[in-house]
Amino acid sequence: GDIAGFAAATFMRGVRLVQVPTTLLSMVDASVGGKTGVDLPQGKNLVGAFKQPAVVMIDPDVLATLPKEEFRSGLVEMLKHGVIGDSDLFIELAQAEPQITNRQIAQAIRVKIEVVEQDPYEEGHRAVLNLGHTVGHALEKLSNYALRHGEAVGIGMITAARIAAEMGQNTPSLAGEIESILMGWGSPTRCPPHDVEAIWEAMTHDKKRRGSKLRWVLPSAIGEVEIYDNVPKQVVTSVLCAMGAVTAQGDHNE
Numbered sequence: 001g002d003i004a005g006f007a008a009a010t011f012m013r014g015v016r017l018v019q020v021p022t023t024l025l026s027m028v029d030a031s032v033g034g035k036t037g038v039d040l041p042q043g044k045n046l047v048g049a050f051k052q053p054a055v056v057m058i059d060p061d062v063l064a065t066l067p068k069e070e071f072r073s074g075l076v077e078m079l080k081h082g083v084i085g086d087s088d089l090f091i092e093l094a095q096a097e098p099q100i101t102n103r104q105i106a107q108a109i110r111v112k113i114e115v116v117e118q119d120p121y122e123e124g125h126r127a128v129l130n131l132g133h134t135v136g137h138a139l140e141k142l143s144n145y146a147l148r149h150g151e152a153v154g155i156g157m158i159t160a161a162r163i164a165a166e167m168g169q170n171t172p173s174l175a176g177e178i179e180s181i182l183m184g185w186g187s188p189t190r191c192p193p194h195d196v197e198a199i200w201e202a203m204t205h206d207k208k209r210r211g212s213k214l215r216w217v218l219p220s221a222i223g224e225v226e227i228y229d230n231v232p233k234q235v236v237t238s239v240l241c242a243m244g245a246v247t248a249q250g251d252h253n254e
Contacts, residue, residue: 001026002048005036009051019053022062024074024100025150028081028108031056033116033129039145043205044137050121060102072185073150078104079181080131080153081111087223094177096184128225131217132156135191135240138202142194154182155191155243157219162239163231164218174219191244196237199245 001019008017021031037048063071075093078100082090089107092098112129119126136156140147161175179189191199203214214236216228241247 001030002036002045003038005034005051005053006038006048009036009049014051017051017053019056021056021058023066024063024071024105025077026074027058027060027105028074029077029112031058032109032112034120042141043202044140044145046205052120058105060100060105063100069148072187073148075100075185076150076154076157076182076187078108079178080157081108083157083178083219083222084128084131084225085111085114085223087221090222094181125227127215127227128217130215131219131225132160134203134206134214134216135159135199137206138199139192139194141202141205142198143192147188147192151188154178154187155189158182158189159191159236159239159243160216160218162243163216163235164220166235166239167218167228167231169218169226170220174221177222191240193244193246196240196245196247199240200233200237 001021005017005019008015019026019031021027031053034050034052035045035048036051037045040046066074075098079090079093082088082093086107089104089111092104098104115126115129132153133156136149136152136154139152139155140149143152158175158179161170161178162172164170165172165175182189206214213229214231216231217225218228218231219225237245
């Protein structure tokens with residue numbers, strides 16, 4: 001979808017595009033909103049364009065063909081949309097093995113559509129959709145993209161919630177709530193044991209940064225997030241180490 005969309009945006013300065021997503025992740029996220037692109041060794045989606053599809057055709061029956069890991073990856077993105085703007089969806093997904101309905105897929109898509117309609121080219125508010133992605137994209141890059149996107153975003157969401165708690169923007173129980181759901185699904189909740197400085201370096205190449213500052217989306221409550229450009233590095237690295245990242249000496253905190 002991303003590659004076809006990028007081609008459609010650039011060939012003959014743009015041709016019509018129909019997105020037909022066949023994974024849960026692409027249904028609720030990648031196919032909607034017009035972001036297209038390809039990964040580079042330096043980072044994720046660094047070459048791309050905005051190309052709104054003429055139509056998005058979604059057939060939930062194809063989800064029966066997905067491997068469990070791919071389905072779970074999409075669940076994490078649905079949960080992310082719940083954290084961003086739909087507390088009811090979040091509550092419904094807080095089960096060990098949620099049975100996803102067409103209505104819930106539509107709810108997750110609606111969260112994204114409402115944000116994109118306000119800010120189609122990510123000049124401001126649309127950045128809230130990047131909850132979990134600042135750390136998530138860095139972990140994907142460091143894994144050479146062996147870590148699934150949803151898995152990385154899940155770890156990133158927990159990190160963001162913990163950072164917010166450290167800054168007094170929410171209660172520690174919020175991160176625990178997200179972590180508990182992901183654990184119930186069998187999705188990773190711990191940061192892989194990468195060097196914390198390597199994670200930081202990978203984050204500095206993220207396209208969402210503002211100048212020399214990283215842009216963070218932090219949850220203040222389920223259904224509410226805020227954008228921050230001034231999160232201290234010490235807070236970030238401390239949280240990452242507590243979650244499993246290591247220092248140059250190989251140490252990490254529990």
